[in-house]
Amino acid sequence: MTSLPADTSAFMSAALESILYGFSILMFIGTVWALxxxxxxxxxxxxxxxxxxxLLLVSTAHIIMTIIHVENGLVKYRDTWPGGPAAFFTDxxxxTYVIKHALYISQTVLADGLMIYRCYALWRSVRVIIVPSLLWCAVxxxxxxxxxxxxxxxxxPGDVFAIDVEKWIVAFIVLTLTSNLLCSGLLIYRIWNIERRVSKIRASNSTMMPIVRVLVDAAVLYxxxxxxxxxxxxxxxDGESVLTDIAVPVVSITFYMVIIRITTSCRHHLSTASTSRTTEEMEQRKMQQYQTKSLEVHISRCTQDDSASTYKVGDEDRPSTGIEEI
Structure with missing residues (x-):
């Protein structure tokens, strides 16, 4: 299968990673604000x-190592490395190549661990996270x-596909993919199940389905x-080198977007519930004031009629009038 030249893929991955890293910085700021x-x-x-x-620190370290890696291959060792830049980037x-991939592994481990924590926080059951935890250990x-x-x-050393390490890399990708699909499925099912039960007794129009949608979007992207x-x-x-580099900011972006959506949605639910309680309390207070006022009017009318000894059982002086106004 036709592959990109190593120096071309290295430059492309650095450019794409820089763009995505800039976007992840904005998402990080939004996440801090939401939290x-x-x-x-x-x-x-x-x-x-x-x-x-x-996640921010690891992605920052990775983009720094990517820039150093590209600078070393295209500038520093351009004329001294045996075989030139192409040979440098395939070694x-x-x-710097090893450090970059170690940072990618660290980013993935952090993200997978956070997914397991979310499952436990939502399900409140250790049994639910047994399988994801075993997958995480394997990752x-x-x-x-x-x-x-x-x-x-x-x-x-010039061919990552010709050495024994390829099977470990493939196993790593399959395991992290399985772990994320399992955790995402558990989260989506739990939220959907809660929403289905709560919707039958909910008084307001608020819903948790936007959280489900953002979880699905993040799972699909990853x-x-x-x-x-x-x-x-x-x-x-050799396009794997490009995807490996851009995977680091993509991991950060997917988890930032989920955190932002969950946090803002929870704040919206709390605000809606607080507003509903405040409105209900105001209505009850008005009703009590109205009831007290009507009762006072009725008592004053009865007192006046008794003192004048002209109490009449007619439509105008009927005691039930005050009760009807309550």
Whole structure:
């Protein structure tokens, strides 16, 4: 299968990653705002906040290493590396190449761990996350083994598809894909089930379906990226280097968009519930005031008629008039 030249794919991946990294910065700012807006520090979801910051740090480190990698291949070692830039970018034992892929593994492990935490927070059951946790452990093991194998490749360091490490990389991709699909399915089913039961007794028009839609969108985006990466490895196409680089900011973007949507939706539900309670309390207060006022008018009329000894049982002085006004 025809592949991109190594130097061309390296430059392309750096350009695409830079664009996506800039967008992930905007999403990070939106996530911080959603987590902290009108909240005290003790009310902020700390595990989610910590992972949010770590995702930014890892993606920042990755884009820095990508720039250094490209600068080394195209400028620093352009005339001194045996075989030129093309050979430099195909050498999988090169230090910046190994560090970049180690950062990608770290980003994936963080994101998968956050997905498992969301499942536990929503289901409140350890049994639900047993299988995702086992998959997560397998992702960690295969990821570490893939990075180690890449750094120790000596038989053919210029071809990632010709060494033993390829099977570990494929296993890593399949496991993280399975883990994310399973966790996304658990989250979507749980929210849909809650929505189905609550909709029968809900007084307001608020709904949690937008959260389901954003979870589906994030799962589809991440799945398409991983499937593309898997296909490139199975087809032995060098486009895998481009997808691996852009996968780091894409992971951040997908999780930022989910956090923003969930946080804003929960705040909207709380605001709607608070408004409904306030409105109900005001209506009850008005009703009580109206009832008290009507009762006072009725008593004053009865007192006046008794003092004048002219109490009449007629349509104008009937006691039921005050009750009808309540």
């Amino acid at each position: 902290t807006y009108k909240r005290r520090m003790r009310d902020v979801n700390r595990p989610v906040a910590v992972v949010t910051v770590l 999988i034992t090169e230090e 960690v093991v295969t990821g570490i083994r893939a990075v180690y194998g890449t750094s120790q490749a000596t038989s053919d 799945t398409v990226m991983l499937l593309g990466l898997l296909i490139c490895f199975l087809a032995e196409n």
